[in-house]
Amino acid sequence: MGWNSPRLAAAGGAGRCSFRPRGWRSPPVTWQRAPERGGAGSGGGGAEFGGATSGLGASPRLLPPSSAGPGPAAPRPSLPFPSPEGGLGGAMSDLGDWFRSIPLITRYWFAGSIAVPLVGKLGLVSPVYLFLWPDAFINRFQIWRPITATFFFPVGPGTGFLYLVNLYFLYQYSSRLETGAFDGRPADYMFMLLFNWICIVITGLAMDMQLLMIPLIMSVLYVWAQLNREMIVSFWFGTRFKACYLPWVILGFNYIIGGSVINELIGNLVGHLYFFLMFKYPMDLGGRNFLSTPQFLYRWLPNRRGGVSGFGVPPASMRRAAEDQQGGGRHNWGQGFRLGKNQFNTSSLAHGHLFSSYH
Numbered sequence: 574m575g576w577n578s579p580r581l582a583a584a585g586g587a588g589r590c591s592f593r594p595r596g597w598r599s600p601p602v603t604w605q606r607a608p609e610r611g612g613a614g615s616g617g618g619g620a621e622f623g624g625a626t627s628g629l630g631a632s633p634r635l636l637p638p639s640s641a642g643p644g645p646a647a648p649r650p651s652l653p654f655p656s657p658e659g660g661l662g663g664a665m666s667d668l669g670d671w672f673r674s675i676p677l678i679t680r681y682w683f684a685g686s687i688a689v690p691l692v693g694k695l696g697l698v699s700p701v702y703l704f705l706w707p708d709a710f711i712n713r714f715q716i717w718r719p720i721t722a723t724f725f726f727p728v729g730p731g732t733g734f735l736y737l738v739n740l741y742f743l744y745q746y747s748s749r750l751e752t753g754a755f756d757g758r759p760a761d762y763m764f765m766l767l768f769n770w771i772c773i774v775i776t777g778l779a780m781d782m783q784l785l786m787i788p789l790i791m792s793v794l795y796v797w798a799q800l801n802r803e804m805i806v807s808f809w810f811g812t813r814f815k816a817c818y819l820p821w822v823i824l825g826f827n828y829i830i831g832g833s834v835i836n837e838l839i840g841n842l843v844g845h846l847y848f849f850l851m852f853k854y855p856m857d858l859g860g861r862n863f864l865s866t867p868q869f870l871y872r873w874l875p876n877r878r879g880g881v882s883g884f885g886v887p888p889a890s891m892r893r894a895a896e897d898q899q900g901g902g903r904h905n906w907g908q909g910f911r912l913g914k915n916q917f918n919t920s921s922l923a924h925g926h927l928f929s930s931y932h
Contacts, residue, residue, distance in 0.1 A: 675744070676751040678762055683744055686786060689724035690736070700727060704783040719774045723785045735830055739790050746794045754800050757877040760870035765796065765847060768864065772843045791840025792847070795820045799848045
């Protein structure tokens, strides 16, 4: 491409001019008068530039456009990767913040339920070693199988949707139970998970159940539903009903999309066993307390002060005498907390005496 004569433009008498060849879209190149070697102020007819005085007889020289004073800024080059302020970097930062906001125990359970199926899907470990097989566990002493069977799920075209639904139930109801009824008491929540898990493992060995993820999730969901049994919850297609019916509605829903209800049924029965032994029998029926959190869990997961929960209410056997004197009636379990909010009604629980001795 040939060069045409440059187009010169005076810069307000500041001793500079610019030229731009025709068809050239980059910023103009600026010429400035260089100051004399004799120093500033050597001639009375000098032109002032940048706070200094240059001689009129000095020859111009080419300076970079950045030092030529204000002018049109050059366009910033586009990067081949997203900037840290947005794009992929911002999405990863938001994902990390969301993951750290999950309650502690639910966070590790949720992460394990993603990592172990991913390991099996990628073939890093054969899924054959992740199932619960009674013969391999008892006769071959492959003691890791009850743990891996709790986190593993064979994700594929026919099971992917069922896996995602149960993963959502895990995150949703385990988080609400850990930050609601068990807020500030991680040891008590861990004991509930361990009790349910041991019962499910025994049942799985007896009934030859190879996967334990869904039963454990359903047991936690059942406990949450019983502690908030009078709350109105919304399900798919706008259906609304009391929370106490939610585990059985999900059982029917999983039967439609999965074709089996054994896992959901075992989970509901185990959750009912924990709820009955921990809450119903010792409080409402005045029986003895068969379950209590071991001390080593309190040393490992100490209670946090300032949590909002329903602990601290007298047991039903002590409460019944006061109600008879005041003409009180049946205990009201309350409304619990609304879906989507972190508000918990302290009148929804009546089991503070179960853990009061550990403070």
